[in-house]
Amino acid sequence: MPRLMAVSFERYGRLYYLDPGEQTFRVGDRVLVPTDSGPEVAECVWAPEWVDGDGVEAFGDLPACAGPATDADLARDAEHRRRRAEARLVVRRLIKTHGLAMKIVGVDYLDPATSPEELVVFYFTAPQRVDFRVLVVELARSLDSRIDLRQVGSRDAARLSGGIGNCGRDLCCATFLKDFEPVSLRMAKAQDLPPNPMKISGACGRLMCCLKYEHPLYTEFAREVPAVGSAVEVDGEPGVVVAHQVPADAVLVRMKDSGAVSQCSRASVCGSRQTYEERPEPKPRRRERHRANPSA
Template sequence: MTRVLGVRYEEQGDLTYVLPDQSYEIDEFVVIETEKGPRLAQVCLASREVDEAKLPLQMARVKGPASDRDLQIYHDNILAAQAGFDWVKGQIAEHGLPMKLIDLVYALDRSHVYISFAAEGRVDFRSLLKDLAQHFKARIELRQLNQREEAKVYGGLGPCGRALCCSTFLGEFPPVSIKMVRNQNLSLASNKNLGACGKLMCCLSFEDEVYREAREKFPDVGTTVVTKDGQGVVTGLDILGHTLTIRLDEKPVSLRYELEEVTVYG
């Protein structure tokens, strides 16, 4: 077991485990010594023991608590990054590259500049990279974001009216599949299943296990069943309501029945 501390480098960044040098309080600011320069981070998870098998081989270490000077440098870097953002945006246009600039972040000592962008496919940014390195006088790291990561950076409101899960509490994106949509009896043709990123909503994965366990108690649509009103065929399921819609053989109607009122024929 290894004692680790959970931090975020940015307000909407992923939870990252680092090796602590001492105990820290939640929301306290610390300086992390990474391979790509020192970075300011905020503690979001108290130190705890974690199995080494669940941790990356290389982990950054906490250098110490952030001083007032560290915080001032961080805020100065934000202002410099805003100016640098506009310059980089102009360079992308000048090079005619099909890139959408998303974010620009300095390492605390400005030895590295982290630049994220979105693009439809692969981009040959070698000539741009040379100009960036010459301008910033620092190591440049260009990272291409996918649609989910882009939505996480921008944030926004989901169909539920709350802030996007990815930009608030999600550390990593959960796997989401068409099968989850089917399990929850949702329409595959509806855009209501799509998040701000245009992909299936992450929250579909939150309830999938509940739906799968409940679904095992139900017969499939098209199954012949017996009810108190006679034999019929299942035409619809309401998993949460524990009811089925049955089209009766002897009557030209479809009726709703509780799950306990239905028996599979044969």
């Protein structure tokens, strides 16, 4: 049974899972995480725990924790944060000076001790292509570093910036979501959500990624229960399905005799599904065409 722990580089940021080995950490401890640019300081947000072997397969091959952070590591991390904050202020001032239509959403700093040379990477969004050649020259002169500007999309911008979603919790892309799966408007219609972009769009302006989470549940429910407007029998009394309640695993049925609307479980209405499915569907009414009489 393996052990694993979770760390985060930013408060309320994305979680990264590590193999603690034989080491023991507590929540709040600063540890070293191996990255492409060298070990970085992160905060332990989930103490090492034993995890069932079947469940750990979802995490894949976990990198090993490089141990606790020393005072020198904490000082280096504080210097990196200071350089990133300074670079963000400088680039915003220069963008405003040159009137460029771009927005900085993230800054990354690579220490020359862990990389071939000092490098500051800026992530930005822009509605169209931006000529930032003059901006790069002035940034390199002001920060005395090599500059790299990278344009990202709206979803990646939301991941880098973070924020609070419509549900009141931190954005999924900024915490645990790794890959962006395609989300369509058909998923929102299947969940009976209003086609209002303001209500079904996330912080990135695209359809919310969480529409993908419950879509299989709604698809399975719609495949097993009668559709809205179908005739069913509940306890021998005929009725018509008027609505679906997927979270409650039930449907609303309007009884024909009494006219009352009652909440029925899936099992009670699925038992009569074969009855109404065998009934022939009514043929569509043929539209009559009226031709004008020339002699009239």
